[in-house]
Amino acid sequence: MNRYLSIFATFARVCLVRDMTFRANFILECVTSLGWMAMNLAFYLLVFTFTSEIGRGTGWTKEPFFAFVATGLIINSIVQALFMPSAEELTEMVRTGGLDAVLVQPLDAQFLLSMHRVDFSAFANGLVGVGLLVWAIPRLPHPPSPLALLLYPLLVVCGVAILYSLVIMLAAATIHLGRNQSLYDFWFYLTNFSRYPAEIYSGPWGGPLRALCTFVIPILLVVNVPARVIAQPFTGQAWGMIVGALLAALLSLVLSRWVFQSALAKYRSASS
Amino acid sequence: MSTTAGGRFAADQGFLARRLHAWRVWWTMLVICLEERLVYRGDFILGTLMRFLPIVTQVFLWTAVFGATSSGSIAGYSRNDIVAYYLLTMVSRAFSSMPGLAGGIARGIRDGSVKKYLVQPVDYVSYLLAARIAHKLVYYAVAILPFAGVFLFCREYFPPIPDWSTIGVFVISLLLSFLLGFFMEATLGMLGFWFLEVSSIVFAYMLVQYMLSGHMFPLDMLADIPTGIPGLSVAGLVRFLPFEYTAYFPAAVWLGKVQGAELVRSLLVETAWVVVMAVACRIAWWRGTRRYSAFGG
Amino acid sequence: MHNSSPSHPSHRPSEQPSAGGKAVLSVSGLTKEYRVYDKPEGLLASVTGLFHRKNRVVEALKGVDLEVGKGEFVAMLGPNGAGKTTFLKLLSGIITPTRGTARVLGHVPWERTDDFRRRFALVMGQRNQLWWDLPAAESFRLHKEIYRIETRAFERTRDELVDLLGVRKLLLQPVRDLSLGERMKLELVAALLHEPEVLFLDEPTIGLDVVAQHALHRFLAHVQAERQMTVILTTHYMKDVAALCQRLVVVTEGSILYDGSLGQIVDRFTSHKIVTLDFDAPPEASRVERFGFPAEIRGPQVILRIDRTRIADALPGILREEGVRDVSVEDVPLEEIVAQLFRSGTSDAAGISAPTGTPR
Numbered sequence: 066m067n068r069y070l071s072i073f074a075t076f077a078r079v080c081l082v083r084d085m086t087f088r089a090n091f092i093l094e095c096v097t098s099l100g101w102m103a104m105n106l107a108f109y110l111l112v113f114t115f116t117s118e119i120g121r122g123t124g125w126t127k128e129p130f131f132a133f134v135a136t137g138l139i140i141n142s143i144v145q146a147l148f149m150p151s152a153e154e155l156t157e158m159v160r161t162g163g164l165d166a167v168l169v170q171p172l173d174a175q176f177l178l179s180m181h182r183v184d185f186s187a188f189a190n191g192l193v194g195v196g197l198l199v200w201a202i203p204r205l206p207h208p209p210s211p212l213a214l215l216l217y218p219l220l221v222v223c224g225v226a227i228l229y230s231l232v233i234m235l236a237a238a239t240i241h242l243g244r245n246q247s248l249y250d251f252w253f254y255l256t257n258f259s260r261y262p263a264e265i266y267s268g269p270w271g272g273p274l275r276a277l278c279t280f281v282i283p284i285l286l287v288v289n290v291p292a293r294v295i296a297q298p299f300t301g302q303a304w305g306m307i308v309g310a311l312l313a314a315l316l317s318l319v320l321s322r323w324v325f326q327s328a329l330a331k332y333r334s335a336s337s
Numbered sequence: 338m339s340t341t342a343g344g345r346f347a348a349d350q351g352f353l354a355r356r357l358h359a360w361r362v363w364w365t366m367l368v369i370c371l372e373e374r375l376v377y378r379g380d381f382i383l384g385t386l387m388r389f390l391p392i393v394t395q396v397f398l399w400t401a402v403f404g405a406t407s408s409g410s411i412a413g414y415s416r417n418d419i420v421a422y423y424l425l426t427m428v429s430r431a432f433s434s435m436p437g438l439a440g441g442i443a444r445g446i447r448d449g450s451v452k453k454y455l456v457q458p459v460d461y462v463s464y465l466l467a468a469r470i471a472h473k474l475v476y477y478a479v480a481i482l483p484f485a486g487v488f489l490f491c492r493e494y495f496p497p498i499p500d501w502s503t504i505g506v507f508v509i510s511l512l513l514s515f516l517l518g519f520f521m522e523a524t525l526g527m528l529g530f531w532f533l534e535v536s537s538i539v540f541a542y543m544l545v546q547y548m549l550s551g552h553m554f555p556l557d558m559l560a561d562i563p564t565g566i567p568g569l570s571v572a573g574l575v576r577f578l579p580f581e582y583t584a585y586f587p588a589a590v591w592l593g594k595v596q597g598a599e600l601v602r603s604l605l606v607e608t609a610w611v612v613v614m615a616v617a618c619r620i621a622w623w624r625g626t627r628r629y630s631a632f633g634g
Numbered sequence: 635m636h637n638s639s640p641s642h643p644s645h646r647p648s649e650q651p652s653a654g655g656k657a658v659l660s661v662s663g664l665t666k667e668y669r670v671y672d673k674p675e676g677l678l679a680s681v682t683g684l685f686h687r688k689n690r691v692v693e694a695l696k697g698v699d700l701e702v703g704k705g706e707f708v709a710m711l712g713p714n715g716a717g718k719t720t721f722l723k724l725l726s727g728i729i730t731p732t733r734g735t736a737r738v739l740g741h742v743p744w745e746r747t748d749d750f751r752r753r754f755a756l757v758m759g760q761r762n763q764l765w766w767d768l769p770a771a772e773s774f775r776l777h778k779e780i781y782r783i784e785t786r787a788f789e790r791t792r793d794e795l796v797d798l799l800g801v802r803k804l805l806l807q808p809v810r811d812l813s814l815g816e817r818m819k820l821e822l823v824a825a826l827l828h829e830p831e832v833l834f835l836d837e838p839t840i841g842l843d844v845v846a847q848h849a850l851h852r853f854l855a856h857v858q859a860e861r862q863m864t865v866i867l868t869t870h871y872m873k874d875v876a877a878l879c880q881r882l883v884v885v886t887e888g889s890i891l892y893d894g895s896l897g898q899i900v901d902r903f904t905s906h907k908i909v910t911l912d913f914d915a916p917p918e919a920s921r922v923e924r925f926g927f928p929a930e931i932r933g934p935q936v937i938l939r940i941d942r943t944r945i946a947d948a949l950p951g952i953l954r955e956e957g958v959r960d961v962s963v964e965d966v967p968l969e970e971i972v973a974q975l976f977r978s979g980t981s982d983a984a985g986i987s988a989p990t991g992t993p994r
Contacts, residue, residue: 072779079776083767086808093537100544108553112402115411115558120401166763168728170780171751254390261394265401274393333729333744337668337694337720 072172073180080183094186102138102190109134123264124206129296132201133262136292138194140224141256146187148229151179152236153248159240159332168329175325179233198295207298216307220291223314227287230314230321231255237321237328259287283313363467385483392423412557418592420494422555424487425588430552431480432511433518433583435469439542442526443535446629455626462523462622469519499593506600510587513607518583520614527618530625549575551585557594576603579610657737658832658864659702659725664734666695666720666888694720696888697734705862709875712885713976718868719758721885722834725866726756739831752781755825759837762817763824764809770820771805774827781828788827795823799853815846822850826857833858835867839874851877872968884975891975896968903975904966907945909938911952912960925952 084091109130112119119125125133155178158164167177202209209217235248258278263285266275278285290310294303396419403409403416414422442465445451454461488495499507525542529535547553559572566574575581586603589595595603669689695717702708710718723729725736727743727750736743741750757763764773778788796802799819804812809820818838825833835854839847855878858865867874875882875896882899884892892899909927913934922929922936927948930937940948945963953961 068779068782072776075776075779079765079768079772082772083765086767090534097537097540097544100541104544104548104553107548111554111558111562112398114561116402116405118405119398121405123401123405162758162761163763165723165726165728165758166756166761168746169726169751169754169756171748172780250384250387254387257391257394261398261401265397268400271397271400330730334732335668336729337666337692337717337723 069173069176076181077183081185084185091186094184095189098186098190099193102193106134119262120264120267123262124297125262125264126206128201128204129206129292130262131197132205132296133288133292135194135197135201136221136224136295137260137288138197139191140221140228140288140291142187142189142191142194143221143225144228144232146184146191148179148232149187149252150182150184152232154182155236156239156248164332168333174329175233175322179229179236202295205296207296209295210299213294213299217291217295220294220307220310223310224287224291226314227283227310227317228256230317231282231284233321234324237325240328240332255282255284256287259284259289262292263289279309283310283317286310286313363471382479382483385480386487389424389427389483389487392427395423396420412555412560413594414555414557417494418496419555420491421496421592422588424491424494425591426550426552426584428484429511429514429584429587431476431484432473432587433514433550435518435522438465438469438519438522439526439539440536442523443529443539446527446529446625447533451629455630462618465523466519473515496592499591503590503593506604507587507590510582510590510604510607513604513611514583514587516611517579517607517614520611520618521579521583524614524618524621527621527625530621530628546580546583549578549580550583551581551588555589555594556581556585557589577606579607579614582607582610656704657701658704658706659700659736659738659866661698661700661725661736662734664695664698664700664721664724664736665693665732666717666724666729667691667693667732693888695724695731698885698888698890700883700890700893702864702866704864705858706881707858707865707879708867708881708883709879710866710868710883710885711870711872711875711972712868713870716885716976717888718885719836720888722756722836722866722868726754726834727751728756752828753830754832754834755828755830756834757821757825757836757838759818759835759840762809762821764817764820766810767808769806770809770824773809773824774805777824777827783828787829791827791829792823795826795857798856799823799849815842815849818842818846818850819853822853829861831863833863833865835865837868837870839869839871847871847873854878872972876968884972886976899968899971900965903971904942906939906941906966908964908966909940909945909949909952910962910964911936911938911955911958914957914959917957921955 113127113130117126119130155164158167158178164178168174170177232252235251239248258274263275263279265271266278266285275285286306286309290306293306297303399411399419400416402411409415411419442451451461454464498504521542525539526535528538532538549556556572556575559575560570562571563569564571564574582603586595586607590600668691670692671689698717698721710721712718720729724731725738725743727746730744739750739753741747743750764770765776774788774792777783778785783791796805799822801816801819801823804816804820809817812820822838838854839850842850851874854865854867857863858878865878867878869875880895882892882894882896883890884899892902894902913936916934917931917936919931922931925938925948927938927940929939938952949961949963952958
C-alpha cells in the first residue's frame with residue numbers, strides 16, 4: 066500500500082513536471098474548463114431568476130442548490146484529474162502496444178493503467194467548487210451539523226469511487242472494442258444524470274429513471290448523497306442514503322475490478 | 338473520351354466530362370461515407386439516441402422549475418413548449434453542427450496534407466462543402482430512424498403542426514443554418530494557417546456557441562437581462578450575432594415564436610451572416626495559402 | 635560442457651558455466667492461436683457484415699520446444715510474422731498460450747507474480763516505454779519506484795550503464811528530442827536498472843544506423859557477459875546475431891526450423907563452398923563452364939559453387955588453369971542460408987539441408 070502511494074506520488078510529480086514544461090497549454094486548459102463551468106453557473110443563476118426552488122418543497126433553493134453544484138464540481142474534478150486521462154489513453158495503448166510494456170511491470174495493472182496520468186488542470190474546477198461551497202455553507206437555511214461536516218468528505222470519496230468504477234468499466238469496454246471514440250461521450254451522457262438533485266426525477270417516467278439511476282447504475286448517489294448531507298436537514302432518512310452510498314461504492318469497485326480483469330484476460334488470450 | 342472532334346465541341350465535351358467526373362467523385366465520397374457509417378452502425382444508432390439524453394435531464398429540470406412556480410409559463414414557454422423546443426434544437430444542430438471540420442482543416446494545414454489541394458485541380462472549399470453534404474445526407478439517412486422515434490414518442494408536447502408557409506421558412510432556416518455552421522467552422526479551421534494550435538480556439542467557439550445558440554435554453558429567457566446599453570437586452574444583442582441561427586432560430590420558427598416583420602428581419606440577418614462567413618472563409622483560404630506558400634509550409 | 639537437450643545438439647560455447655545445467659527457461663509444446671476477423675470490403679459486403687462476421691483461427695506459434703540455460707545469449711531469427719514477438723510476449727506473461735507449458739526462472743510467466751516480473755525485462759524496439767515528453771531521468775526514477783530498487787544500487791547501476799553507453803548528457807533532455815538511436819540506448823538502460831536475470835529483446839536494432847547498432851552490440855555483449863544474464867533476442871539482422879549470439883534459433887511460420895550454434899548452421903544447411911577465382915583478364919564463359927560447377931563471372935572474377943565433398947579433388951585442377959592469379963574458399967554467407975531457410979519454410983526443411991545435413 067505504502068509502495069503504491071509512493072509510486073502514485075512519483076506519477077503525480079512526473080505529470081506535474083510535464084504540465085509545467087507546457088505551461089501555456091496547461092493554463093489554456095484551466096481557462097477552458099473554468100469557462101465551461103462559469104457558463105453552467107450562469108445558467109443556474111438564470112434559472113433562479115424564474116423560480117426560487119428547484120421542485121416544489123424539495124428544499125433545493127438557491128444556496129443549497131449551489132452547495133449541490135459545488136459538490137458536483139469537486140467530485141467531477143477529482144475524477145477528471147486522477148482517472149480520466151489514463152482511461153482515455155488506454156485504447157491508444159492497446160493499439161500501439163504500450164499496454165504490453167505495462168503488463169510486464171511488477172505492479173497491479175489496473176492501478177497502473179487507471180492512475181498513471183494526472184491532469185492537474187482539472188483541479189481548477191474543484192478549487193472553484195470548494196470556494197463555492199465555502200460561500201454557500203454559511204448561507205444555508207439549515208446549517209450542517211458537525212456530524213454532517215464529518216461525513217461529507219467520506220461521502221465525496223464514495224462518489225469518486227462510484228465514478229471511478231464507471232470509468233474503469235467503460236475503459237475495459239474499449240479494450241474489447243479496440244477504439245474509444247465514444248468513451249468520453251458515453252461518460253458525459255451517463256454522468257449527466259448526476260448533475261441535478263434526484264428529486265427532479267419524478268412522475269411516471271422520472272420515478273423509474275430515478276430508481277434505475279440509484280439501484281442499477283448508482284450514478285444518482287454520487288453527488289446527491291454528500292450534497293444532501295451537507296445542504297439539507299439531517300434526518301433519519303439520511304442514514305439510509307449514507308449506508309446506500311457506502312454499499313454502492315464498495316459493490317461498484319468490486320464489480321469494476323472484475324470487469325477490468327476479465328477484459329485484460331481476454332486481451333491476453335485474444336492477441337498474438 | 339474523344340478529343341479529335343472540332344474545337345468547340347471538344348471544349349463542351351470537356352466541360353461535360355468534368356461535370357461527370359465531379360459527380361462521380363461526389364458519388365464515391367457518398368458511398369464511402371455510407372460504408373463507414375454501416376461499419377459502425379451499432380455505435381451510430383446508439384450514439385444518436387444518446388444525444389437525446391441531456392435533453393431528458395433538462396426537461397426534468399424545467400419540469401421541477403415549473404412545479405415550483407405558480408405561473409404556467411416562463412418567458413412565453415409552457416413546459417410542453419420547452420420540451421418541444423429542446424427537441425427542435427436537436428434538429429437544428431443536426432444541420433448546423435460540423436463535427437471535426439475545423440479540427441480536420443487545421444490538422445491538414447499542420448501536417449502539410451493540405452498541400453495536395455494547392456496542386457490538384459480541385460477547389461478546396463467546394464470540395465469540403467461537397468464532402469460535408471455527402472456526410473450529412475448519409476447521416477440523415479440513418480439518423481432519421483432514431484429522430485422519428487423520439488419525436489413520435491414525444492408528439493403530445495408539440496403544438497399543432499404549423500401551416501405550410503411556416504414549415505417552408507423552417508426548412509429554409511435549416512438549410513441556411515447548415516451553410517452558416519459550415520462556413521463558420523471552416524473559417525475557424527483556416528485560422529490554422531496563422532496559429533499552430535486551433536483546438537483551444539475551437540473549444541472557446543464551442544463554449545460561446547453552446548450558450549448563445551440557444552442550445553442550452555430558449556434565448557427568450559434572456560429578454561429581461563440588461564446589457565448595460567439602455568433599451569438593449571441580452572436577447573436583443575444576441576439576435577444580431579450569428580450563433581442563434583444555428584439552434585434557436587429554426588426551433589423558434591416552428592414554435593411560432595418569431596413571426597411577421599421579425600421573421601423577415603431574422604432571415605435577412607441570417608442570410609447576411611452566411612454571406613459574410615462564406616466571404617471570410619474564401620479570404621482566409623486565399624490569404625492563408627499565399628502565406629503558406631510564401632513560408633514554404 | 636553443457637548437458638544439452640536433444641533438440642539442439644552440441645556446439646554450445648564452452649565458456650558456459652557448468653552450473654547453468656539447470657535451465658533458466660524451458661518451453662514445451664507452446665502454442666498460440668488467435669482469431670482474426672476479415673473486414674469485408676465494399677458496400678454490399680459491409681451490409682452483409684451486419685449479420686455475420688467471418689473469422690478464422692491463426693496459429694502464431696505451433697508447439698514450440700526450447701530450453702535455454704543460464705548465461706546464454708540466444709538469437710531468434712525469422713521473417714515478419716514468424717511468431718518471434720508472440721513467443722517473447724508469452725515468455726513475458728503478457729499473453730496466455732492456447733496450449734503448452736513454459737517456465738522462466740522457475741515461474742509460469744502468465745501467472746505474472748510480482749516476484750517473476752521483477753526478475754526479467756522486455757525491450758521492444760518499436761515501442762518506447764520512456765515518457766515521451768520528459769527527460770529519461772524522470773522515467774528512471776519511476777522505474778526505481780516500480781521495481782523497488784534501493785537508492786544506492788539504483789544510482790550505481792544507472793551510472794554504470796549510462797557511462798558504458800556514453801549517454802550521461804542525454805539524461806536531462808526530453809526523450810522526444812532524442813534520435814532513435816539515443817532513445818534505444820536509454821530504453822536499454824531503463825530495462826537493465828533492476829538488474830534482470832533474463833532479458834528479452836524484441837528487434838532492438840530496428841531502424842538504427844550502423845554506428846548505433848555497433849554501440850548497442852558492444853554494450854549488450856559487455857553487460858551480458860558481466861552479469862551472466864540470459865538473453866533472448868529477436869531480429870531480422872544477421873549482424874546482430876554474428877556480433878552477439880552463440881546460439882541461433884530460426885523460426886518460420888510458428889515453428890522452430892533450426893536450433894544450434896551459428897557455426898553449425900553452415901554445415902547443416904549448405905552442401906557447398908564458395909570458391910572465388912581472380913583471373914588476369916575476364917575469362918570466356920566456355921572456359922569457366924569446363925570446370926563443371928555452377929559459376930558466375932564478374933569481370934575478371936569468377937565465383938564457383940563447389941560441393942564440399944569434391945573441393946579437395948577439384949581445386950588442384952582449377953589452380954592449374956592458365957591466368958588464375960588468386961583463389962579464395964569461403965562458406966556460403968549466413969544471410970543467404972537464412973534467407974533460404976525462411977523461403978523454404980517448415981514444410982521442406984530437408985530440401986535445403988543437402989546430403990550431409992542431419993535431420994532435425
